Each structure stands twice: as structure tokens, then as C-alpha cells.
Amino acid sequence: MNIVVLVKQVPDTATERKLNEEDNTLDRAASDGVINELDEYAVEEALQLKEKHGGEVTVLTMGPDKAKDTIRKALSMGADKAVWVKDEALHGSDALQTAYALSKALGSIEYDVVVLGSESTDARTGVLGAALAEYLGVPQLTLAGKVDVDGSAIKVQRQTDYGHDVVEAQLPAVVSVVEKINEPRYPSFKLIMQAKKKPMEEKTAADLGIEAEKIGLANATTETVDFAAAPPRAAGTIVKDEGDGGSKAADFLAEKKFV
Known part of the structure; x- marks a missing residue:
């Protein structure tokens, strides 16, 4: 089985994230880059599929120079090769x-199957899996909490508010996963060293036949019109319990429209 796993480098959520004032895009140089958290679950699921069914795992990413670190992380988890x-x-x-x-x-x-996280922590659109499947003309199975492959058939448990739905399709297919699907493995020292020697192929837009008028900020279908820095955190409200603490807390929550 040939499995492709999509990974993305995103700004570390533990650091302050900024937008570039020149073009309103994310300033990726302003904070440390890390592999998108949900993509780690996608890598783990791809590796488990390989262990069950054989084949190889190819990492695919799109990004600037710093994205190389994210590729190396996926390769050190056990993926076989990468396309950048x-x-x-x-x-x-x-x-x-x-x-x-x-x-x-x-x-x-x-x-045979493309695996990715259900969303990224920078954009959080959650639409990439569906859009990719549409472009490829293959079935999409989203929000998967469990994946089973039997021959040319694939079945997932799709996470819902009420539990899960069982969704089936024929391969090839695109599958996006949620964090409850598995526990990502930690790269061993041996795999980290091996990752440095694994093939990583760089591709430009021209190499792939990508039409210039269909990519880039000038041709984007969405845009950030304006943005402002978040206001500084205000001091909290202290509720003193004088026998009516519960009522005061409830009134505060109602005022803030939490209840």
C-alpha cells in the first residue's frame, strides 16, 4: 500500500503569533515553527497502516525553508521519503x-490513501481534506477516529457530536483524522539519524505544472482585510462568597453570555 501523509509547519501555539503588516499574511518568521499537532496523528496513522498492510509512507508538504524541520520530524517518526x-x-x-x-x-x-490532520492550528479552516479530494476526484472520509482498510475498501468511524458514523469508500481516498485516533510515537535516536539520509525531493510550481494564475496572494479566493492586536489581558473579577457566591457567579456568567 502506498500512503501519502500531508504535514504542515505552523507557528508554535505557545509563542505569540503575528500577521505581517505589509500583506496581512501570517508572519512565519516571528515565531518558532513546529509540525502541526494534528498532522502528527496523521503520520502515526499512516505508519500503522504501513505496518498492517505493507508498502511505504511518503511525506508531502508545501512551505518555505523552515518547513524542512517538519519534514525531518515526520521522517524521524518512520516515514520513508518526502516530497517538498x-x-x-x-x-x-x-x-x-x-x-x-x-x-x-x-x-x-x-x-492508495492520503492522510492528513483535520485542521491546522494556524488557519483552522478544516476544508483542505475535502477540497483536495474534489481536485483529485476521489472519495473523502473526514474526521476519522478509526481507520480500517480491507483490500480496495476503506472504512472509518467519523467523529460526530452524538458519537460516530461509519463511512465506507473505495481506494484511492483522502482521509482526515482527529486527535483521538491514536497516540503518536516518539522518534528514537536511531530513526532520527536515519531520517537525515532518507530521500527528500524538492519541487517547484513549474516542476508540477501548477498554473501561476491559480496560486499566490494576488490570486487568492479569500483575503484578510484588516486585523488588530488582541487587547492586553484584563484583571479578573473576584466573587466573594457571602452565602450568595453561586448566584453571583451565575449572574457574572449570564452577563458575559456564557450561559
Whole structure:
């Protein structure tokens, strides 16, 4: 089985994140970059599928120079090789443009299933899996909390507010996963060293036949019109319990429209 796992480098959520005032895009140089948390679960699921069914796991990412660290993290977890879509022309691409570019990259990779996290911590659109499946013309199985493959059939338990739905499709397919699906493994020292020697192929937009007018900030289908820094954290409200603490707390929550 050929499995492609999508990973993305995002700003560390433990640090302050900023937008670039020149073009209203995320300033990726302003904070440390880390692998998107949900993509770690996607990598783990891809590795488990490989362990059950054989084959190989290819890491696919799109991003600037710093994205190399995220690729290395996925390779050190046990993925076999990587394809890195790297081109300044892709700067400012929104979710739909990203899906288009990645679909073109997947056109040069043999795959049975594409696995990715259900959303990224920087954009949080949650639409990439569906958009990618549409571009590829294959089934999408989203919010998967469990994945089973039997021959050419794939079945997932799709997480819902009331439990889960069982969704089935034929391969090839795109699957997005949630954090409850598994527990990502820690890379061993041996795998970390091996990751440095694993193949990593860089591709430009031109290499993949990506049309210039369909990518980049100038051609994005969405835009950030304006933004402002979050106000400083205000002092908290102290509720003194004089026998009516419960009522005071309830009134405060109601005033803030929490209840």
C-alpha cells in the first residue's frame, strides 16, 4: 500500500503569533515553527497502516525553508521519503489554492490513501481534506477516529457530536483524522539519524505544472482585510462568597453570555 501523509509547519501555539503588516499574511518568521499537532496523528496513522498492510509512507508538504524541520520530524517518526513543494510563488495561497497545488504534487506520486490532520492550528479552516479530494476526484472520509482498510475498501468511524458514523469508500481516498485516533510515537535516536539520509525531493510550481494564475496572494479566493492586536489581558473579577457566591457567579456568567 502506498500512503501519502500531508504535514504542515505552523507557528508554535505557545509563542505569540503575528500577521505581517505589509500583506496581512501570517508572519512565519516571528515565531518558532513546529509540525502541526494534528498532522502528527496523521503520520502515526499512516505508519500503522504501513505496518498492517505493507508498502511505504511518503511525506508531502508545501512551505518555505523552515518547513524542512517538519519534514525531518515526520521522517524521524518512520516515514520513508518526502516530497517538498517549495516556491516563493506559493506565498499567500489560501486553502483552496493549497489544495490545488497539493493535488498537482500528488499527480506525480503513486498513492492508495492520503492522510492528513483535520485542521491546522494556524488557519483552522478544516476544508483542505475535502477540497483536495474534489481536485483529485476521489472519495473523502473526514474526521476519522478509526481507520480500517480491507483490500480496495476503506472504512472509518467519523467523529460526530452524538458519537460516530461509519463511512465506507473505495481506494484511492483522502482521509482526515482527529486527535483521538491514536497516540503518536516518539522518534528514537536511531530513526532520527536515519531520517537525515532518507530521500527528500524538492519541487517547484513549474516542476508540477501548477498554473501561476491559480496560486499566490494576488490570486487568492479569500483575503484578510484588516486585523488588530488582541487587547492586553484584563484583571479578573473576584466573587466573594457571602452565602450568595453561586448566584453571583451565575449572574457574572449570564452577563458575559456564557450561559
